Amino acid sequence: MLELRSVTKEFGRTVAVNDLSITCEECEFLVIFGPAGAGKTTSLRMIAGVLEPTRGEVYFRGQSLKGVPPEHRNMSMVFEYYALYSHLSVFENLAFPLKARRYPGDEIKRFVAQMAEILQISELLDRRPGFLSGGQRQRVALGRALIRDADVFLLDEPISHLDAKLRHQMRAELKAMCAEKDATVIHVTHDSREAMALSDRVAVINKGKLMQIGAPDEVFHRPANEFVAGFLGEPPMSFVDVEYAEDDGRAVFLITGTDARLPASLEVSASVRERGLPSSFRLGARATEVSAALSRNETHNVPGEAFVTETLGHRNILTAKLGKNLVQVVTPPELTIKVRDTVWLNLSQENLHVFADGLAVAHPRRQSN
């Protein structure tokens, strides 16, 4: 079990990681997910031991790693920009960690050949990294990290710089390889699909702080705050500014800038009674969870104006304007919508997330579908 206990890292006056506590179980595939500059790589480097935390400590199997140099931590890392040794051949790069552990020569050869086979780089073993393509370098970097049985594998955006097709393929291969090794993996990425697809659990961080940690399903369907909701998933969640009102004792949301009103759920009114009225209420709509119609009906009863339509082939994405808010909705390709058309959206508490002052108050109830 690997733990970050209230770890803080400052570079001068910049706080890169701020009081971060994360626990990674044995054999777990944990993804640290966040935007650029969130402190993901810094966290990983502190786990690896190439950076020392300013405050807080990293624990592994109950023991503090403070003062333990990286070469004694038995962790293996893939660096974002590969960090291949350009003066060594691919073979020597792959053999490098084995040599440090004084493996006998024939065993090194066997391991390298095996790894090269898996990564399909057998014919490149004599080349220098400078003569490889980006995808090939990536494979060598992965191979070098996975060639030995480390206690923890640290992967820093290992496939982010590949083109889309190769990335897709490597994602699956990576997952298979790690599953086979039964390894503890901490994987850093800014790609939400990668985070969802690979992880047992996702830790979402922003500005050096932990936003939410949980199974990908949970983080996706029950985001703890607006940041997590807006950052995870594609297309990103749309937010609608609303005002809270009580009408005949019934709680309603008034969409700012329109005269549409939605009944608010009991959870919301309970929260208001308990914590008082927040300074802002926002509704979050996932493009896949809401739908649009060209005419008003029982469920599609909030009017908006079609603003942009994007065609993706198997589906379209409509961006509708509600007052000042933009809401994205996935629509079937057979629904033809022209820009400036009036569209009717089925916004309701059944399919919306509610955020008060940025924190989640209620989630859609149908989350299991």
Added chain:
Amino acid sequence: MQAKTFTMADLIRYTLVIAILIVFLFPIYWMVSTSFKPPPDILTRPPKWTFQPTLSNYVYAFEEANFALFLKNTLIVSVISSTIVIVLASLAAYSFARYNTGAGHLMFFFLTTRMMPGIAVIIPFFVIFKVIGGTAIGQALSLGLDRLGALVVCYTVFNLPFAIWLMHSFFQDIPRELEDSARLDGYSRLQVLWRVVLPLAVPGIAVTAIFTLIFSWNEFLFAFLLTRDVARTITVGVAGFWTQRGIMWGPLSAAATVCVVPMLVFALVLQRYIVRGLTFGAVRG
């Protein structure tokens, strides 16, 4: 093969290159040819382009003027001092580049020592070596006046700041991630330096080695004032052909030719590193 068209621009370009080469290479040609000319043919006017080549100038330089000893001295002093400089400078430069030792001030301080002209310290150096030369340690390390050790120390002192500064930029170009990666692969700090950093810095080391070697090879001031007979070097030796009876052009050219050849061979051997080294930032993963 496809016939390449030779344009007017090419013609001008090549003519220009050839003209420049003639201007630059002519003195060297003149030096080499003079070294093989019999004495009566050297100062003729107009110059003699064809002559009966002779080795008499070389024989004179080596047998009468003791030039073999000078060459040996220069070789020993240059190689030893350059080796010391490379070892010290690579460690120091690595420390400055990676750990920012001295927050930049220390390195700047080292560099400032290079800004002082040698002539300003020659008398203190003279006195220091005169005193040290009289002690037992000084004699054991060959540090006195007219001793090779004294020159080795001087050249090391004068080359070190420049070498540190030059290598510093090479070490800075080596991505830190490579070292982190090697640490995680299981190597200690020193092993990383030896197995990853130094091999990657080879172009920089080669360039630095050439500069320091050429400096020591060409040095005149210290060699002139700190040596007399035993430790005399080639530069002072060459100057010695300007005698009271006149300039001995033949032996002088022969000696100068011999001085140039080792540097030329050295530069050719290290050529590929020099080319790589001079295009800074050539180290990429």
